Amino acid sequence: MRAPDIIIAVDGCSSTGKSSFAKLLASELGFLYLDSGALYRAVTLFAMENGLISRDSVISPALHKALDGADLHFGQGGTYLGERCVEKEIRTMEVSALVSPISAEPYVRSFVDGRLHAMARNGRVVMDGRDIGTTVFPDARLKIFFTASEEVRARRRFDELKAKGESPVFEEVLDNLKKRDYIDSHRAASPLRKADDAFVLDNSDMTFTEELAWVKGLIQGKFSIME
Numbered sequence: 001m002r003a004p005d006i007i008i009a010v011d012g013c014s015s016t017g018k019s020s021f022a023k024l025l026a027s028e029l030g031f032l033y034l035d036s037g038a039l040y041r042a043v044t045l046f047a048m049e050n051g052l053i054s055r056d057s058v059i060s061p062a063l064h065k066a067l068d069g070a071d072l073h074f075g076q077g078g079t080y081l082g083e084r085c086v087e088k089e090i091r092t093m094e095v096s097a098l099v100s101p102i103s104a105e106p107y108v109r110s111f112v113d114g115r116l117h118a119m120a121r122n123g124r125v126v127m128d129g130r131d132i133g134t135t136v137f138p139d140a141r142l143k144i145f146f147t148a149s150e151e152v153r154a155r156r157r158f159d160e161l162k163a164k165g166e167s168p169v170f171e172e173v174l175d176n177l178k179k180r181d182y183i184d185s186h187r188a189a190s191p192l193r194k195a196d197d198a199f200v201l202d203n204s205d206m207t208f209t210e211e212l213a214w215v216k217g218l219i220q221g222k223f224s225i226m227e
Contacts, residue, residue, distance in 0.1 A: 001216060006140070010127065014153065014181065016153060017148075020208070035129075038078065039115060040099055043102055047066075050066060053102065067108070113136050133198050134195045138195070143199065148204040149204050150181075
């Protein structure tokens, strides 16, 4: 399907599968895929490795200045800190436990937004995150908001961690998810919320194939694409 040169914003709660779906949709459309959540996770890892955030989420004021020299970008294989691919490191429970307070910092959001705008300047982009359609790209011509039940999302995250060889405890994964939902939706800077013009997709009981068919139908109807 030949879609117009637009930015597609995919927002939603954590562990709804929005990143995996956005990547699949970008591949189907021949668009660039940008994972904003990966950049926030990379900032979190950067802060952890440089002693700029404690285990109880106390963030050092020095992080603000340190980000000026941080080389965070996307490359072959995923997310990079300098020349090092950190795609695996940023998906751990340790990073997950600290990413919400890091991403709530206005200067961190400004840093990440700047990276995203630079990479999306030519359009034809599918971008996922928690404030893409409301703050980063409020003028995106198509916005989709993913949601699913807490238990389904926690199970997905639990299975993902097990597949990576970790030994998660389901109750801890569920508790972490609930805490992240609360922090993300109550933070002062760009809280998680559905944009007024976003289409809601509850994928609690949907496969990727069903989600893709739903969104492609949405694109065809919205932009009068006859294929």
